[in-house]
Amino acid sequence: MPRTEEANQRLREAQRAKILDAARKVFARKGWAATMADIAAAAEISQGLAYRYFANKEAIFNEVVKQAVQSGYSRLQRILEMPGTPGERLELLVSRVFENRRERLEFFQLIVQAFQDEATPEDLRDLLRMQSQTFQDVMRQLIVEGQATGEVADGDPDQLVLAVIACLNGLSSLALRLPEKFKNHFPEPRIIMRMLKP
Amino acid sequence: MPRTEEANQRLREAQRAKILDAARKVFARKGWAATMADIAAAAEISQGLAYRYFANKEAIFNEVVKQAVQSGYSRLQRILEMPGTPGERLELLVSRVFENRRERLEFFQLIVQAFQDEATPEDLRDLLRMQSQTFQDVMRQLIVEGQATGEVADGDPDQLVLAVIACLNGLSSLALRLPEKFKNHFPEPRIIMRMLKP
Structure with missing residues (x-):
């Protein structure tokens, strides 16, 4: 069964929240030295996927x-x-x-x-x-x-x-x-x- | 009567102390923006005389x-x-x-x-x-x-x-x-x- 638009939307929000959760931890630990790669790793997603949600680490911060x-x-x-x-x-x-x-x-x-x-x-x-x-x-x-x-x-x-x-x-x-x-x-x-x- | 070497020495020390007293006040008020001119003015001496005692404001500081x-x-x-x-x-x-x-x-x-x-x-x-x-x-x-x-x-x-x-x-x-x-x-x-x- 194809996902509905609503289900897609929920998935995107969950993904976004996961990235932000990971970023909070990474920023707290590494400060500004944190990279998109660190954040993506902590969120257990690929860097490419992280960039689909946020343009750069400034936007995440x-x-x-x-x-x-x-x-x-x-x-x-x-x-x-x-x-x-x-x-x-x-x-x-x-x-x-x-x-x-x-x-x-x-x-x-x-x-x-x-x-x-x-x-x-x-x-x-x-x-x-x-x-x-x-x-x-x-x-x-x-x-x-x-x-x-x-x-x-x-x-x-x-x-x-x-x-x-x-x-x-x-x-x-x-x-x-x-x-x-x-x-x-x-x-x-x-x-x-x-x-x-x- | 010409000043003795000892009297000269005392004079130099008094002058030096006067510059340092003035510098303390000027640094406390103006911070690093203080200049030799400010310090000399506060010590009521000429800038030229101040430079005979200290090479620059770093030395005074x-x-x-x-x-x-x-x-x-x-x-x-x-x-x-x-x-x-x-x-x-x-x-x-x-x-x-x-x-x-x-x-x-x-x-x-x-x-x-x-x-x-x-x-x-x-x-x-x-x-x-x-x-x-x-x-x-x-x-x-x-x-x-x-x-x-x-x-x-x-x-x-x-x-x-x-x-x-x-x-x-x-x-x-x-x-x-x-x-x-x-x-x-x-x-x-x-x-x-x-x-x-x-």
């Missing part, structure tokens, strides 16, 4: 970033809607973000580079800017709510937000520079959380 | 860095010899380092760049590496002693050291990128210190 931002938004939204106190939601947010960063250092490094690179499409940069701003806004909101419940230390909430973000960025770049040291001594999120505790 | 490292060592030594508990000395160390970094952001940025620059003389890079290692060693030692007295949170001391250093580096680069935001919301050292508290 853009799509991977867009999906990462989307899923970042959903995660933020889910955290905001969780039951529990603001302090508990804040703790969840900070620990998730630090763990996520730790597990995907190379990929984040790639995003930082893409952001600074003039060649990166402006819409992608806008997306990254908004994502970063939203993360800060959500953290700030939880900090203010947590200060009201007494779960978060008093003081200028913006100082607290900046301290956490500085730590996150500082850890990422240090860990990339000193991978051996960080393999064994990457600070646990609860150390960072103490900055926010009364 | 190298000397400024060497002196900064030297005085960093003395400050570390003084903190280690202070009366009080390990926790108090650690608090002093962290707050001094963060305040110092905050006040001299541009200068530290310059040092980071010099460190990464292949053209920087190897002896200067060794000096910076040793300085950074000594700072980490001293902090680690105070953390371990503070854990013994119960003033510092339990857990892997290296994680605590890395968390503080990451925060320091992250704040420096963020503050350089977002000067307006940091003018009003630079996190106080006591926020950082909370990471180390039980």
Whole structure:
């Protein structure tokens, strides 16, 4: 029986998703050195087939970033809607973000580079800017709510937000520079959380 | 009465010190964009005279860095010899380092760049590496002693050291990128210190 157009469409989407899944892993491991050949191998397809879905690795990277931002938004939204106190939601947010960063250092490094690179499409940069701003806004909101419940230390909430973000960025770049040291001594999120505790 | 050789020597040393003082301020304010003309103007001498003491601004910068490292060592030594508990000395160390970094952001940025620059003389890079290692060693030692007295949170001391250093580096680069935001919301050292508290 010949495949219907609908079945073909489903197949194409599944194939595309498989390439993006593979690309995420390969970019996270190899950074920008990843090639189409690496991505195709990880997706267990031929390079020729990969090129039928994406013009080049830049196109794959853009799509991977867009999906990462989307899923970042959903995660933020889910955290905001969780039951529990603001302090508990804040703790969840900070620990998730630090763990996520730790597990995907190379990929984040790639995003930082893409952001600074003039060649990166402006819409992608806008997306990254908004994502970063939203993360800060959500953290700030939880900090203010947590200060009201007494779960978060008093003081200028913006100082607290900046301290956490500085730590996150500082850890990422240090860990990339000193991978051996960080393999064994990457600070646990609860150390960072103490900055926010009364 | 003609000046004696000794008096001349003293004069030369005073002049040299004046140029280095001026250079420290100019580098801290303007970064690597600082010129010999800026430095001479800040030292209130002619450019010609400045060139009699230093071949170029690289030579001045190298000397400024060497002196900064030297005085960093003395400050570390003084903190280690202070009366009080390990926790108090650690608090002093962290707050001094963060305040110092905050006040001299541009200068530290310059040092980071010099460190990464292949053209920087190897002896200067060794000096910076040793300085950074000594700072980490001293902090680690105070953390371990503070854990013994119960003033510092339990857990892997290296994680605590890395968390503080990451925060320091992250704040420096963020503050350089977002000067307006940091003018009003630079996190106080006591926020950082909370990471180390039980």
